[in-house]
Amino acid sequence: MQLGADHVRVRVPAQSANLGPGFDSLGLALALHDEVDVRLVARDEVMVDVQGEGAGEVPDGEDHLVVRAIRRTMEYAGAPATGLHLTCVNVIPHGRGLGSSAAAAVAGVVAARALLADPRSLDATDVLRIATEFEGHPDNAAPAVQGGATVAWTGDEGARAVGLDLDPSIEATVLVPDHRLATARARAALPARVAHADAAFTAGRAALLVEALARRPELLFEATEDRLHQSYRAAALGASSELLRALRAEGLAATISGAGPTVLVLSTPAQRARLDAVLAELVDESAGWRTLRPGIDLAGARASRVPSGTASGPSVVRGGTMQ
Template identity: 70%
Template sequence: MRLGADHVLVTVPATSANLGPGFDAMGLALGLHDEIEVRLVASDDVTVEVVGEGAGEVPDGADHLVVRALQHTLEAAGAPLTGVHLRCTNRIPHGRGLGSSAAAVVSGIVAARGLLADPHVLDARTMLGIATAFEGHPDNAAPALRGGATLAWSGPQGPRAVDLEVDPRVRATVLVPDVRLATSRARGVLPDQVPHADAAFTAGRAALLVEALARRPELLLDATEDRLHQDYRAEVMASTAELVRALRAAGLAATVSGAGPTVLVLAVAEQRTALDTVLSDLLGDLGADRVGGAGWRVADLAIDGTGATCRSVAQE
């Protein structure tokens, strides 16, 4: 497969997985984006510049996750490997449950597709499969690729995803703490088995969530209840658990975003006053230190309906 471009720009959204009961299956793309610039160079050199989140922390060479995903995808497509200059402008917080690793993987895959002379060799299912191989499950990768809300699963035909309708009145608010939590630690506290009643309860709520997102946002509080993972994870994110409980007690559909520790609130315009009042009481002005010893940043985000995009610099 020939390369058709040597310089592309990729934009990829943050994502929130699970949405309460949709554990390892449901995800939502959010209006917060990383921007990745990929330039191929006529050598074997790999250089990485990072601005914003992760600067000075993530690898600056071939081990960088975007580079690994990019080169793996080019190789899978039968394209020649060359040197790469990568510039990442990162806005998605790392280690907070907002899909930063999925965004990196997806941006590398989408960049590779944009560099190919025939990008159609990498269709949506192939890209999701590559992303899932990197991530381990497709719940963040699917909305990062497709935008909006998605339901993803893995089966005999590999990872697959479908789009879920989202009522245009629904907006997301994320409460991002100043502490991080490794996904491996959040997963490590989950039990191997759960009571049958809890599994049945959560399955019912996941089904209800599809309807609540699409047409009945007044049901989001009930629809985001979960008994599979959030209570078990409270021991490693006490501040998050406390904030989720307080928001839900006020009638707001709050969940742990992904593996945490960010909190996601899904609300409609009529709930904004109540949400602002509760946040003011809990966090004070500008997210002051009020909950469990953690400081919090609050951001109101649109639902990203597009997913990852790529454009060739040469075509601008």
């Protein structure tokens, strides 16, 4: 496969996975975006400039996750390897359960796809499957690629996902603490087995959540109940678990976002005043909490080819199409 561009820009949303009962399957794209500028260079070098989240912490060469994802996608497509100059402007908090690593993997795959002479040679399913190689499961990568709400799974042919209908009245609030929690630590808290009754309860709530997201947002509180993972992580989550319990005691559809420690609240405009009052009482911003209302991203990852010395505007690569 030949290359068709030497400069692209990518925008990828944050995500909240699980949404309570949808462990490792359900996800939602949030309108907090990392942006990556990728330039191909003739020199055999890799330079990564990271601004914002992760600056001075993440690798700045071949080991950077975006670079690794670009390399893997180029290899998959049979495209030649080149030198790379990247500028990453990161807004998605790291280590907070908002999908920063999935965003980086998706950004690299989508950037590489946009650099190809024929981006259509890799469709949205290819993008998801390659990104999932870095994540291990597709619940974060799916909404990052597609936007909106998704249900993802892994079958014999690898990762797959479908978009879910989403009631436009649903609002997302994320409560982000100042401390991090490694996903590996959160997963280590999970038991090897759970009671059959708890598994059945959670499966039923996950099915209900699909309906609540699409047409019945008044059912979100019951639909986000979970007995599969959040209670087992309570000790590792600390203050986030306490906040989760307090919010749900007030009848609010709160869940741990991904592996945590961020807390997600799904609500409707009719609940806004009550939610504000409860948050004013429970969330202490002086203790390091941030309250964000980013909106829900419906577009997913997007890549724009940057023209070289032409007057034409950039072409945009989204999902399975080139616009």
